[in-house]
Amino acid sequence: MTKPTQFTQTLRAWMDVFMHRSMRGWGHFAKSTGLSMPQMSILMQLHHKGTCGISDISERFDISAAAASQLVDKLVQADYLARAEDPNDRRAKILTLNIKGQELIKRGAEERHRWMDELATKITAEERSKVTEALEILNRAVLQLEEKK
Amino acid sequence: MTKPTQFTQTLRAWMDVFMHRSMRGWGHFAKSTGLSMPQMSILMQLHHKGTCGISDISERFDISAAAASQLVDKLVQADYLARAEDPNDRRAKILTLNIKGQELIKRGAEERHRWMDELATKITAEERSKVTEALEILNRAVLQLEEKK
DNA sequence: CTTTTTAGTTAAGTGGGCTTAACTTTATAC
DNA sequence: GTATAAAGTTAAGCCCACTTAACTAAAAAG
Numbered sequence: 001m002t003k004p005t006q007f008t009q010t011l012r013a014w015m016d017v018f019m020h021r022s023m024r025g026w027g028h029f030a031k032s033t034g035l036s037m038p039q040m041s042i043l044m045q046l047h048h049k050g051t052c053g054i055s056d057i058s059e060r061f062d063i064s065a066a067a068a069s070q071l072v073d074k075l076v077q078a079d080y081l082a083r084a085e086d087p088n089d090r091r092a093k094i095l096t097l098n099i100k101g102q103e104l105i106k107r108g109a110e111e112r113h114r115w116m117d118e119l120a121t122k123i124t125a126e127e128r129s130k131v132t133e134a135l136e137i138l139n140r141a142v143l144q145l146e147e148k149k
Numbered sequence: 150m151t152k153p154t155q156f157t158q159t160l161r162a163w164m165d166v167f168m169h170r171s172m173r174g175w176g177h178f179a180k181s182t183g184l185s186m187p188q189m190s191i192l193m194q195l196h197h198k199g200t201c202g203i204s205d206i207s208e209r210f211d212i213s214a215a216a217a218s219q220l221v222d223k224l225v226q227a228d229y230l231a232r233a234e235d236p237n238d239r240r241a242k243i244l245t246l247n248i249k250g251q252e253l254i255k256r257g258a259e260e261r262h263r264w265m266d267e268l269a270t271k272i273t274a275e276e277r278s279k280v281t282e283a284l285e286i287l288n289r290a291v292l293q294l295e296e297k298k
Numbered sequence: 299c300t301t302t303t304t305a306g307t308t309a310a311g312t313g314g315g316c317t318t319a320a321c322t323t324t325a326t327a328c
Numbered sequence: 329g330t331a332t333a334a335a336g337t338t339a340a341g342c343c344c345a346c347t348t349a350a351c352t353a354a355a356a357a358g
Contacts, residue, residue: 007277010284011265012258017291019171020197022164023190026172028211037186038345041172048169054306062177067346069307074344091305091354109161116160122290127283128156134283135159141271142166187315203336216316218336223314240324240335 022112029108038071040108043080046097047105053092080104171261178257187220192229195246196254202241229253
């Protein structure tokens with residue numbers, strides 16, 4: 001690990017700002033849609049994973065299965081996601097975002113992408129390609145990290 | 150804006166993963182400390198800004214002044230922050246993190262920094278310097294963006 | 299085939315965040 | 329100097345997330 005301090009410091013600084021903005025952004029967006037933050041988080045989780053069961057949500061957010069079931073039920077009733085029976089295990093449910101849910105997440109993401117587009121205008125084309133390359137490196141590293149688990 | 154698509158796509162991919170991890174991380178950390186997410190957010194906001202008043206919190210999180218006052222009161226009673234009178238405007242209060250609050254935030258940040266350190270082990274020294282440079286570019290761009298407001 | 303474990307639901311009750319409304323105190327406007 | 333606006337606080341009440349407990353139904357274990 002050569003020069004870990006500068007790397008870490010820079011990454012930290014970036015993280016601080018970036019996370020601050022993201023969380024505030026999602027919070028406001030959730031409020032504007034009438035959904036609570038936990039509900040929105042479930043939709044995001046589902047967007048990320050594609051599909052999951054009640055117990056997955058329970059684990060991810062560290063809440064009881066009962067709480068997960070109740071939250072999901074509201075989202076199902078509001079038509080944001082579908083809850084189907086798992087053919088392989090008839091006790092389990094398979095949750096998937098339906099169109100309304102997908103569009104909601106897309107809209108939320110777009111709002112925050114706007115900030116990134118603004119960011120893009122503040123840097124030159126040359127810098128932009130450097131940043132792109134760097135982020136690709138990071139994305140690849142993340143994949144490696146996730147695979148190992 | 151030359152090649153905006155690749156840049157945007159990469160930034161988006163990074164953002165997705167990164168935000169997901171950060172939010173889950175903070176959520177779990179908040180729970181482990183016994184604080185709620187709104188309370189934790191106030192501490193983070195204060196860590197970020199250094200100092201602010203009740204009305205600032207009210208605006209930032211889009212809640213009523215009453216709600217902000219109540220949340221702050223709990224944090225004051227739990228000794229996470231200090232609420233002093235503003236000498237320039239005796240109606241207003243000046244909120245600052247005290248030692249306990251600072252250490253809490255530091256601890257929370259460190260936990261997520263551990264992930265970044267893991268990330269650092271997945272990339273070569275050469276890549277690391279590229280990434281560092283790129284993130285510095287982004288940080289500078291963010292500063293420019295914030296100044297303009 | 300019986301027992302136990304696992305996935306999920308339902309119900310009752312708790313706690314916390316949030317709101318509105320009424321109020322105090324200080325600053326600003328005219 | 330009086331009126332109005334602004335910063336916070338307090339209280340009452342609502343809603344929602346969350347928990348525990350009791351339950352159903354299906355899978356796994358023995």
